[in-house]
Amino acid sequence: MSLSDFFSPIDLKNIAPENGYYSSHLGEKIARFRDSFPDLEQKTDIAIIGVQDDRNAINNPGCALGPDYVREKLYQLFEGGYKTKIADLGNIKQGATITDTYFAVKTVVHELIKKGILPIIIGGGQDITYAQYMAYEDLEQKVDLVIVDPRFDLEDDGGMDSLETTSVSYLNKIFLHEPNYLFNYSNLGFQTYFTSQESLRVMDKLYFDVHRLGEVSSQVAMAEPVIRNANMISIDIGAIRASDAMGNANASPNGLYGEEACQVARYAGFNDKLSSIGFYEFNPAYDNNGQTAMLLAQMIWCFIDGFYNRKKDFPLNPKSQYLIYKTSLKHEDHEVVFVKSKKSDRWWMQVPYPSSGSMNERFHLVPCRYDDYKTAVGGEMPDLWWRTYQKLN
Numbered sequence: 001m002s003l004s005d006f007f008s009p010i011d012l013k014n015i016a017p018e019n020g021y022y023s024s025h026l027g028e029k030i031a032r033f034r035d036s037f038p039d040l041e042q043k044t045d046i047a048i049i050g051v052q053d054d055r056n057a058i059n060n061p062g063c064a065l066g067p068d069y070v071r072e073k074l075y076q077l078f079e080g081g082y083k084t085k086i087a088d089l090g091n092i093k094q095g096a097t098i099t100d101t102y103f104a105v106k107t108v109v110h111e112l113i114k115k116g117i118l119p120i121i122i123g124g125g126q127d128i129t130y131a132q133y134m135a136y137e138d139l140e141q142k143v144d145l146v147i148v149d150p151r152f153d154l155e156d157d158g159g160m161d162s163l164e165t166t167s168v169s170y171l172n173k174i175f176l177h178e179p180n181y182l183f184n185y186s187n188l189g190f191q192t193y194f195t196s197q198e199s200l201r202v203m204d205k206l207y208f209d210v211h212r213l214g215e216v217s218s219q220v221a222m223a224e225p226v227i228r229n230a231n232m233i234s235i236d237i238g239a240i241r242a243s244d245a246m247g248n249a250n251a252s253p254n255g256l257y258g259e260e261a262c263q264v265a266r267y268a269g270f271n272d273k274l275s276s277i278g279f280y281e282f283n284p285a286y287d288n289n290g291q292t293a294m295l296l297a298q299m300i301w302c303f304i305d306g307f308y309n310r311k312k313d314f315p316l317n318p319k320s321q322y323l324i325y326k327t328s329l330k331h332e333d334h335e336v337v338f339v340k341s342k343k344s345d346r347w348w349m350q351v352p353y354p355s356s357g358s359m360n361e362r363f364h365l366v367p368c369r370y371d372d373y374k375t376a377v378g379g380e381m382p383d384l385w386w387r388t389y390q391k392l393n
Contacts, residue, residue, distance in 0.1 A: 003107075009033045009034050010033055011068075027076060040115060045085045047117050047120070049120065050122050050124075052064040052091045057125025058168045060167070063283040077301050092104050092105060101131070103131075109276055110135040121278035125166075126280035133177075136232070144273075145232055149239050150238055152195060183391060184229065186209040186229070188226060190210055190211070190212060223267060224346075228367040230271060233278070244261075245295050247286050265299040270309065321342050325337070325339075336385060353392055372384055
């Protein structure tokens with residue numbers, strides 16, 4: 001089966017402006033599926049995928065129509081100061097069942113990652129995140145997952161084993177999936193009044209990283225190391241405040257500002273190890289004057305801009321491009337080692353594998369902040385070090 005079999009072509013009649021695109025618009029730069037499917041054997045860095053399925057988008061019917069509204073705005077943005085190599089593959093057809101749609105998304109994302117092409121998924125409901133995650137099943141690697149969402153999507157009304165995969169419960173499916181290839185889960189922007197204390201205890205017990213909206217919105221730069229650690233990212237448009245993104249039936253008065261959401265997307269693009277990203281839950285039925293579609297288009301533009309400005313500085317090769325800092329703790333007999341890139345000034349922390357761990361690697365490198373280094377210099381163990389070490393056991 002060819003990848004093209006999963007897609008329907010893009011109809012420009014309702015997307016393109018009346019006078020067409022300027023030569024420097026992305027609409028002229030992106031190779032898109034119209035009469036023929038883009039040739040992915042040619043050099044392609046990024047592939048855009050629409051998913052037109054909202055059957056399990058709780059309280060948000062209509063978000064299946066979102067992809068083309070985002071394309072309309074994205075195509076009218078100008079290319080940045082780099083040569084883009086992007087293909088728009090069209091929209092994944094809604095399957096006879098939601099499981100068929102998940103299979104299509106899983107297959108497409110898996111094949112693109114194998115080809116070294118980064119898929120940008122425009123949903124659809126956020127339950128599509130589960131299919132995005134399943135694409136990594138046969139890649140024989142552990143996955144670090146980051147989700148930008150005001151909720152944890154861990155709802156469990158009928159027992160987790162029998163729970164249907166929906167936009168408010170898909171995370172259970174990911175956590176319980178066997179074989180387990182999830183190494184770490186991080187949430188950015190959760191809001192406490194949408195979050196049960198039981199789910200917070202689950203996150204703490206599993207040593208996962210969760211960050212309240214107040215942490216992120218007051219200093220969005222703190223999200224960069226969290227995002228830099230991700231293999232895949234899923235963004236719920238409901239994480240953005242309704243005044244900036246009303247195109248969602250579940251929109252809330254509080255959330256990220258539009259410019260903060262764009263910065264988060266740009267950090268995602270910068271991430272050298274990120275191999276897929278999804279933008280979900282945009283519903284044009286609630287979008288006044290196309291504002292949310294434009295914000296989503298700008299977020300994707302910022303992601304693309306970050307992608308083409310990647311530093312490719314994941315440590316430690318060559319070692320001459322990095323600075324090594326060693327700190328001693330007050331009540332421990334070992335040191336904490338930090339690595340700083342001379343190229344980007346970004347920080348990583350070395351966390352040793354337990355004695356029963358990897359024989360090929362002596363430590364795991366986890367992205368961190370300068371604040372973690374200052375904590376260690378003060379003689380205290382950074383919380384990130386401890387949580388990472390527990391997951392390595």
